[in-house]
Amino acid sequence: MSAVYVHEKAGKDVPEAGSEAEPFATAAYALFTKGDDIKILTYKETEEEKGYVDITQSALKKAKKGAEGLKKKAEKAAKQPEPAAKKATDAPDIKFTEDKSLPEAKSIKLGKIAENIDQRVTVRGWIHRLRVQKGLIFLTLRDGTGFLQVVFTGDLAKAKQSQELTIESTLMVKGTINKLPEGKTAPGGVELKADYYEVVALAPSGDDAFTNKVAEGADPSYLLDMRHLTLRGDQLSAVMKVRAALLRAVRKFYYEESLTEVTPPCMVQTQVEGGSTLFKMDYYGEEAYLTQSSQLYLETCLPALGDVYCVQESFRAEKSHTRRHLSEYTHIEAELAFISFEDLLSHLEKLLTKVVQYTLEDPVAGPLIKELNPNFKAPQMPFKRMEYIDALDWLNEHGIPNEDGEKFKFGDDIAEAAERKMTDTIGEPILLTRFPVEIKSFYMPKCKDDPRVTESVDVLMPNVGEITGGSMRTWDLDQLLAAFKREGLDTEAYYWFLDLRKYGSCPHGGYGLGTERILAWLCDRFTVRDCSLYPRFTGRCKP
Ligand code: 4AD
Numbered sequence: 001m002s003a004v005y006v007h008e009k010a011g012k013d014v015p016e017a018g019s020e021a022e023p024f025a026t027a028a029y030a031l032f033t034k035g036d037d038i039k040i041l042t043y044k045e046t047e048e049e050k051g052y053v054d055i056t057q058s059a060l061k062k063a064k065k066g067a068e069g070l071k072k073k074a075e076k077a078a079k080q081p082e083p084a085a086k087k088a089t090d091a092p093d094i095k096f097t098e099d100k101s102l103p104e105a106k107s108i109k110l111g112k113i114a115e116n117i118d119q120r121v122t123v124r125g126w127i128h129r130l131r132v133q134k135g136l137i138f139l140t141l142r143d144g145t146g147f148l149q150v151v152f153t154g155d156l157a158k159a160k161q162s163q164e165l166t167i168e169s170t171l172m173v174k175g176t177i178n179k180l181p182e183g184k185t186a187p188g189g190v191e192l193k194a195d196y197y198e199v200v201a202l203a204p205s206g207d208d209a210f211t212n213k214v215a216e217g218a219d220p221s222y223l224l225d226m227r228h229l230t231l232r233g234d235q236l237s238a239v240m241k242v243r244a245a246l247l248r249a250v251r252k253f254y255y256e257e258s259l260t261e262v263t264p265p266c267m268v269q270t271q272v273e274g275g276s277t278l279f280k281m282d283y284y285g286e287e288a289y290l291t292q293s294s295q296l297y298l299e300t301c302l303p304a305l306g307d308v309y310c311v312q313e314s315f316r317a318e319k320s321h322t323r324r325h326l327s328e329y330t331h332i333e334a335e336l337a338f339i340s341f342e343d344l345l346s347h348l349e350k351l352l353t354k355v356v357q358y359t360l361e362d363p364v365a366g367p368l369i370k371e372l373n374p375n376f377k378a379p380q381m382p383f384k385r386m387e388y389i390d391a392l393d394w395l396n397e398h399g400i401p402n403e404d405g406e407k408f409k410f411g412d413d414i415a416e417a418a419e420r421k422m423t424d425t426i427g428e429p430i431l432l433t434r435f436p437v438e439i440k441s442f443y444m445p446k447c448k449d450d451p452r453v454t455e456s457v458d459v460l461m462p463n464v465g466e467i468t469g470g471s472m473r474t475w476d477l478d479q480l481l482a483a484f485k486r487e488g489l490d491t492e493a494y495y496w497f498l499d500l501r502k503y504g505s506c507p508h509g510g511y512g513l514g515t516e517r518i519l520a521w522l523c524d525r526f527t528v529r530d531c532s533l534y535p536r537f538t539g540r541c542k543p
Contacts, residue, residue: 004030005052007043008221008539020052027055028066028219032074036064062220069217077212094159098174098196105174111145113188116177123148123192124172124200126232130165137162140187141171142232149186150175152194161199168210168232170200227534228543238368239523239531245365246518247311249358250332253351259307259334264297266313269493272296273441277316279327290315293512295443296497298335299473303504309334314512321538322416323527324464324517328536335510341455341472344509345431348459348468349381352429359522373524379461383429388414388453391432395422410452413439416465423460430460442487445474455509461521470511477501 004018011017011025015033024030027040040060041052055063105122113121125143137152150173152162165171175194180186203210214229223230230236254261269286271278272293279290294312301308314331336347356378360366369376386394392408400421402412414422414432423430434453437446444454459468474480480501484491491498519531529535534543 001037001039002034003041004034004038005041005043006030006055010043013222025225026066026219026222027059027063028070028222031063031067032070066217066219066222069215072217073212073215091160091163092158094155094161096155096159096196102195109145110141110143110148113146113148113177113190113192117179117190118176120174120176120195121192122172122174123150125170127165127167127169127171127203128232130167132163132165133157137165139165141173141192144237147187148177149191150194151191152197156194156197164202164205165199166203166205166209168203170203171197172200173197224529224535224540225542231533235372236530238372239519239525240533242359242365242368242372242523243515243519243531245362246355246359246515246522247332249355249362250309250311252358253354254309254334256354257307257347259309259336260301260305262298262301262305262308262310264291264294264310264312266291266315270296270497271489272443273316277318279315279317292316293331294333295335295510295512296494298333298510299500299508300496302335302337302506302508303500307334307336311515318538320416323529324416324466324514324520326516326528326532326535326537329528329532330515332513332515333510335508337508338506339472339509340507341457341509344470344472344511345385345433345457348431348457348470348511349379349383352383352459352468353379353381355518356522369522373522376522376524379429383431383459384426385431385433387434388432388436389434391422398422398425411436411438419460420463420465423465424462427462429462432458432460440471442483442489443473443480444471445479457511461518463524464517464521467517467521468511468513470509472507472509475501475505475507477505 005020005023006025006027007023008025011023013025013029016022017024018030018034023043027042030038030040040055040063042055042059044051044053103120105120106116107122108116110123110125123141123143125141127139128142128147129140131138135153135157137157139150141148141150156162173192173194174196175192177190177192180189180191210229214223214226231240251261267283267288268291269288271289272295277292281288281290291314293314294310298308298310309332311330311332313328315328316325318325318327336344339347360369360378389410391414392410392412395408395414395418400418402408402418403415408414433456434447435456436453440454440456444456447453447455455472457470458466461467474483477498480498481491484494514528516528516531519525520528523531525531529537
């Protein structure tokens with residue numbers, strides 16, 4: 001069994017690679033080119049070790065799946081008729097010009113085709129699908145606002161230039177939009193009969209063709225390296241469109257509720273959610289961090305602007321390699337003045353119900369969510385409410401153990417796996433409230449009727465678990481100073497935050513929503529990585 005080296009960062013997936021000096025980039029490609037009878041050594045760099053180690057069983061399993069995908073792709077490519085580029089050499093070199101006697105073509109985006117039936121139009125976009133026949137070419141054009149089937153006939157189809165077209169080339173096409181006869185299908189039930197077109201830019205063919213670059217089923221890590229190209233796929237682009245509609249819906253809701261949007265800084269010198277997940281940086285010689293949450297800044301805005309919100313990136317140096325943790329995520333946070341804990345819970349229910357309703361009503365996002373998640377049930381008010389202490393009983397009754405494999409006891413963190421099992425079994429949104437002081441952040445006030453627990457809430461959704469975390473805030477200066485002491489936090493850097501408790505303090509509360517987690521729930525994605533444009537997590541900061 002020969003040893004084959006894989007180095008995710010320094011390697012290259014080319015047939016001649018595989019040696020220690022010139023490793024492969026992915027184990028999937030190694031198996032694909034060398035076969036199963038190899039010993040794969042992958043490069044690992046952690047604080048404790050650095051160098052090549054045996055591939056883990058789970059990575060090997062994943063790589064085998066990836067290799068299968070690459071094999072299928074190669075077989076498919078081999079079966080395909082000769083590439084158009086080769087055939088095209090015999091195609092006639094016809095030059096076509098636009099017929100100026102035709103009615104003037106109106107320039108439109110593909111989202112507007114329904115309003116332009118029987119009209120002559122100009123469209124521009126990327127070739128999403130392509131079927132080249134001898135006297136006929138069908139292609140699906142994509143421009144981000146929609147898809148359109150385009151047909152080339154006659155000289156337009158026969159010409160060498162057309163026979164050489166490739167997926168992902170960009171075109172400008174003029175022609176008439178026709179309704180398709182019964183029984184024929186194409187996006188929107190229409191097609192564009194082209195009378196003239198120009199190639200804006202031709203994408204490569206052969207080995208370098210787009211479909212060879214981003215083969216479906218390829219190694220996930222390789223596909224993430226190719227994120228700039230995989231983004232063009234149906235599913236990822238659909239999630240990004242739902243994301244845009246979701247953020248629009250969030251802003252609409254906040255506008256209706258009279259919250260003002262602000263943009264707090266990302267570079268800060270205070271922590272909010274514990275020191276262990278802080279990204280530290282050198283800020284002109286001073287220690288600073290990337291923000292974990294804009295909450296403290298939102299609190300400063302209450303006396304100036306009233307209720308406020310932000311849609312801002314938060315950063316967490318998460319050690320956990322889970323499907324719902326990112327190192328950078330889009331955090332929707334809000335802060336509300338003069339509210340009670342009960343007001344906060346009602347506000348959260350209303351926010352989530354309305355935001356989902358608006359997103360489903362969106363003409364673009366609504367149908368996409370139906371495609372991505374046909375069984376999605378919009379949440380209904382009121383949400384189920386459950387106290388932490390009752391959740392422990394529920395978990396113990398259902399035989400779900402804590403992280404040490406034992407029965408849950410007061411003070412235990414309900415970790416991701418247990419939380420998800422509970423949420424999935426209950427199968428509806430849950431407002432989980434009143435967590436113990438020791439497992440929650442320094443700013444959370446104790447409940448008056450039970451000082452062991454805090455006025456805190458997590459919103460749990462089936463399939464994802466926690467999508468929102470919120471609480472009331474300690475607004476009394478002495479109590480807050482006591483909390484700083486308890487947590488061993490130095491008050492100096494927080495002088496501005498403490499001032500809020502001196503100059504017109506008031507009862508207030510707020511929360512943060514993980515945009516990618518809501519999307520994973522709405523669009524039924526396995527991981528939040530599929531809901532971020534360019535996901536960042538342990539070991540990944542590219543492209
Ligand atoms: O529960 P968290 O840590 O709460 C806060 O940061 C509060 N200061 C927010 C506030 O009250 N203004 O985070 C809030 C939400 C979580 O419920 C989760 O949805 C998301 O942020 N989140 C993450 N999403 C992706 N990757 C991570 N590493 C995340 N950490 C938190």
